[in-house]
Amino acid sequence: MMPAPAPSLQGFRPSRFADGCYLALRVTGWLAVTSACVAALWLLFFVMLGDFSFAGTVLQIENFASRYVVADGARQDRFRLLFWLASAALFVLVAFFRRHSLGRVAANIPHPKENPHGR
Numbered sequence: 001m002m003p004a005p006a007p008s009l010q011g012f013r014p015s016r017f018a019d020g021c022y023l024a025l026r027v028t029g030w031l032a033v034t035s036a037c038v039a040a041l042w043l044l045f046f047v048m049l050g051d052f053s054f055a056g057t058v059l060q061i062e063n064f065a066s067r068y069v070v071a072d073g074a075r076q077d078r079f080r081l082l083f084w085l086a087s088a089a090l091f092v093l094v095a096f097f098r099r100h101s102l103g104r105v106a107a108n109i110p111h112p113k114e115n116p117h118g119r
Contacts, residue, residue: 030102037094038087 046064050056068079095102 027102030098034091034094034098037098038090041090041094042087 046060047057049060050058068076071079
């Protein structure tokens with residue numbers, strides 16, 4: 001009994017669906033890492049306010065939370081707006097420094113007319 005021949009990769013062309021899934025996963029990962037960097041920058045802000053100690057950081061976060069809770073609705077709305085605008089600015093800043101990794105995402109998808117060298 002002869003073993004089955006290996007499938008030929010000569011005529012193999014990745015589907016557009018597979019390329020789309022690959023691209024979506026890479027972009028989702030890029031967005032997740034960039035968002036995590038923004039969260040880490042906010043944490044670093046509170047660590048700096050707390051003089052780089054755990055107790056000071058926790059006290060600063062507690063102070064921040066208690067003042068937010070006792071504020072009236074209009075001040076909470078203004079703070080939320082300020083927070084999201086600052087977060088968006090941080091996201092744009094981090095995304096600017098990470099733009100090269102996003103540019104390589106589409107470059108890793110093989111071109112359908114590319115010759116499979118060495119196969």
